[in-house]
Amino acid sequence: MRVAMFGYQTWGHRTLQALLDSGHEIVLVLTHPASEHAYEKIWDDSVAELAEKHDIPVLLRNRPDDEEILAAVREARPDIIVANNWRTWLPPELFDLPPHGTLNIHDSLLPSYAGFSPLIWALVNGEERVGVTAHRMNGELDAGDILIQRAVPVGPEDTATDLFHRTVDLIAPVVRESLDLIASGADTGRWRPQDRGRASFFHKRSLEDSRIDWTWPAERLERLVRAQSDPYPNAYAFHRGERLRIVSAAVSEGRYGGTPGRIFIREGDGVVIVAGPDAHSGQGRGLLVRRVRTEDGTELAATDYFRTMGGYLTSRPDWPRPEAF
Structure with missing residues (x-):
């Protein structure tokens, strides 16, 4: 499949690397400029540098809602967009543009801990498991139908740093398995709607x-x-x-x-x-x-x-x- 990728920091970097290893054709990358926000300077592997290293067209934007971005995605003709740690809402004219829509990779077990810094909030709240979810993007943030989830346990002495390393290692297999299912058509019947009665949404940490x-x-x-x-x-x-x-x-x-x-x-x-x-x-x-x-x-x-x-x-x-x- 032809894939456009939207992402940022180490989460986006791992996603792009998984796409590079998957055999799918990456036609465009969109990422954010470097930030001075305290939490955005952590785990800041550069998506832009990885894309440029592999001669993939890359655009830097804080927001994706300008005509140039929409035109670039249309010109790239992706079959699917894959997003991970894109920090702003994508408009429907973007996330619904490819035939397979947009697959978002989120580092929580949705519908719980939608939004920002889910690992930190989950640890503060004493959750027993954390994980990664691949879901279809819709008009609500982190609310679309789920294709795949993978979880890891939270130990009594685990730190957020421990959980970061454990969950970031889930990104590559989740991305590869999701794309293989979608490309083969085997995803039919596997998507399941989120239980919105169990949903929780968290703001950026400061x-x-x-x-x-x-x-x-x-x-x-x-x-x-x-x-x-x-x-x-x-x-x-x-x-x-x-x-x-x-x-x-x-x-x-x-x-x-x-x-x-x-x-x-x-x-x-x-x-x-x-x-x-x-x-x-x-x-x-x-x-x-x-x-x-x-x-x-x-x-x-x-x-x-x-x-x-x-x-x-x-x-x-x-x-x-x-x-x-």
């Missing part, structure tokens, strides 16, 4: 989404720390007005009560921070902080950073005031 809210239960905060693993922007709080990144943490063995955010007690190889919506009851666990990173990039064991107990890790730099420590 640095604000890494900020720790100490009223969250410790179990959820521990998952947030794992979800914001290097090279992602780490989960953070403020200590005496300065940002402090939490690099490694666990749920405390003991139950601790008091005010959320209180730097309370050493336990094992870490320091317990009181956490949870019912922290005053003393029935919940705390967040056992093991390693921290200061604003200048220095990483320390929490037991070395917190030399004395007392005071607070806060969600904002101006509360409580330093004199309250």
Whole structure:
């Protein structure tokens, strides 16, 4: 088949490489220019460079809704568009243009976690599995009929980085199998509509989404720390007005009560921070902080950073005031 490819970052790069290895003819590539967004500078293998290396026509756009793009796709005459990590909505005059429409590759088990940063959100929410979905694009974002899904389990110590590597390896087999089914006509009867009653949609993450809210239960905060693993922007709080990144943490063995955010007690190889919506009851666990990173990039064991107990890790730099420590 003649394939046009829309994609960006490592997800798009892996998709393009899978297409190159598939034997199908790649007639056009559309990708985004390089970005300074914190999350878009991570996993940033260049789709444009890979296309140029193989002498494939490539266009760079932030949005695909101009006449030049539509004309280029028409001229390329693709049988199908394959998209992965294209960051804006495609208009129907584009996604319905090829005879086989547009196959979108999304890194979640749709209909859950449509939208952006699905691995991070899924890990924060304690999902037991994550994966990749190949579905037909329609007028709603990540809502079209599903052809193939592949899943991997989430382990109790997995980070978002672990899950990225595990799911990005699913892209090539999902792309190849999907295109083989479509090219042979064996996809007939295999497409299944999404259960929209189970759908969830998530926005792009920003640095604000890494900020720790100490009223969250410790179990959820521990998952947030794992979800914001290097090279992602780490989960953070403020200590005496300065940002402090939490690099490694666990749920405390003991139950601790008091005010959320209180730097309370050493336990094992870490320091317990009181956490949870019912922290005053003393029935919940705390967040056992093991390693921290200061604003200048220095990483320390929490037991070395917190030399004395007392005071607070806060969600904002101006509360409580330093004199309250």
